[in-house]
Amino acid sequence: MSSSLPTPHLMDDEGNQTQGESAASVTHGGLRRKGRLRSIVWEHFEKKKINGIDKAVCNYCKNALVARSSDGTKHLHDHLKTCQVKKEIEATEFPPAKKAAGEKGKTAVETHFDPDVTRRKMARAIVMHEYPLSIVEHQGLRDVMSSLNQLWKPVSRNTIKKEILDMYECERAKYISVLEQTQGRIAITTDMWTAENQTKAYMAITAHFIDDAWALRSILLSFLEVPGSHTGQVLCDKLMGSLLELNIERKLSSITVDNAATNDRMIDFMLLALDKNDLILGGQKLHVRCCAHILNLIVKDGLSVIGDLIANIRESVIFWSGSTKRKSTFDENARKLGITSGRKLVQDCPTRWNSTYLMICSALHYKNVFCRLKN
Template sequence: MERRLVHHSRGRSRHEQEQIWELDYESLSDDEGDKHDEDKDDEATDPTDPTNPTEGSSKPGQKRKGTRKRRSKAWDTFDELPIGEDKKVCLSTGDVRQMILSSSQGSIALRNTSFDPKNFRDMITSIVVRHNPPLSFVEYEGIRDAFLYANPKATLVSRNTLKSDIIALYKYEKKQLFNMFKNYDGRVRLTSDLWTSVATDGYITITAHYITDDWVLHKKLLNFSYMPAPHTGITIADKIYKLLCEWNLEFKLFSITLDNASSLKDMDDSVVKVRESVKYIKGSPGRKENFIECIEQVALSRSKGLRQDVPTRWNSTYIMLDSALYYRRAFSHLKLSDSNYKHDLDDEEWDKMEGI
């Protein structure tokens, strides 16, 4: 079915002209549509109504015209005004400049393309939270030019305003999560991590793990807080309890897992020797090349590689010990080829590492 809309400015200026559209009914009809409408018209015609045509009033070979049913969604936006016998004017009831005629599966539909500045601003805030670009990216000249090219109304805020938007988003999401836990009937499992930054400031995080009614496991970061010294068991327990009270979870706690592994630094002399051995090998390019030669001489693969651990993280220490055990024979060969290597382990210590 072919449809044609022709815009008439009627000689007016751009700001004064009414958005009047002329709809040509002759171009809206096809054989199949006319036949379908004729069947409906026959059922809806009242023979007693003198305004309706009857069989006797129709001339031979003349097609009878009836009222077509308006199926297009365009009529939600346009009102019909008669101006002649064969043509009618459609006056827009909305801002046609914000609408686009799009074709989908052979039909015509209206799609709203209006720009919402608030929604655009919320999307920029979401980009920063999800992808972690610097706050100053909204002030990059190239970024601003790209958004203005896409839409002249797409103006970016300053970095200070963006910071305020992020804080507002955090408060909103925190309130939503607080209300969810308030109505939650299950138990919550917590995990916590504690570490010291390069600026010697202590921080603690608490993550909640819970299962919803549809048996889906979720996890939410509840707190990322400053943790003053000393980092003893009593101070950590007191800090965690205060944070739990902020969320009203002190009576919904199932379990808590801590990752305060500062005792790993001096857990065993064997672990310390392995850590120092890895540091020694990674300390200079010459030592690395020497150790690679030791690996080739004992016919081991270089792809696994030695891993340096973070002393306060259990998983990284485990990975370090696993990689060192793989190159156990290479370490023994390094002891013979490098007189400066002083952190070698005996067989008993290696066996202890396998037990750990």
């Protein structure tokens, strides 16, 4: 959303006032030309307004630093010199090609190949795009990599697995350091679910806090398998173990969970395990109930009035989306009725009311097609 902002003045590295930023305009020789952020430091920062205050957001670590017109840019230069994320990115980049003098109009290019860098980049790509580990053993990929550089040596899935685990340990060490340096309180959210294809239960624990630059941070602390029965004591032991491992049990502000009765018992055990002197109001505000889950329960209760109708719609959507042949028949009948919007049938997730709403909307769009296929 755009808004009209006052035109501040920028300061150079020495604190001297320079031309206005991009929103300003300068008159020169009877002509007006737009001013701009002149310091080279702005190639590494994005200027934003956060809570009404001008901030410079680092393109690498996403920390937000003050960027008022009176502050200059020296502190931004200093941040770039110490930004660990920037250093790591630069360390993994291939060194720039060097040009050697040759005949006039021609240059010889000196290249450098680092197999460790290539392996790390491949591991990062697998994590980012959720590729299977076996992709590094696919002959097609190996042919491509070999054609790019004959010095490249194929790696096995076990090698790339170890590289990914090393990356995880490195990232984990970083956020542990961040949490240790955090002076404020840390809010915890946690949830449990069961994977359908494995029938295994998992717990995710996430920390939310405001860092020294007044930027909201969220970090996934743990992703744990929870075997056996999921009693309040078991969940408490898992959560407490993660907090103790990271040494943040004395910095808690709240724990947000859904309305399951097991979570109520977990909070009771947490209050016994924690020192109430370290908690806000002695732990009276430790338990926070997830408003999204409460809203979902309210809407689901209302939808139960038309539960049979929703069940019929769900069965119809599942049937006509169940095979390529049925999809083709459904699309053909939609075309005959002049419904050619390209909108697809949506199957809902019964535990999420918003997906049920989307399913009903898509079914209403094809209401006449369902009636036609009924006969």
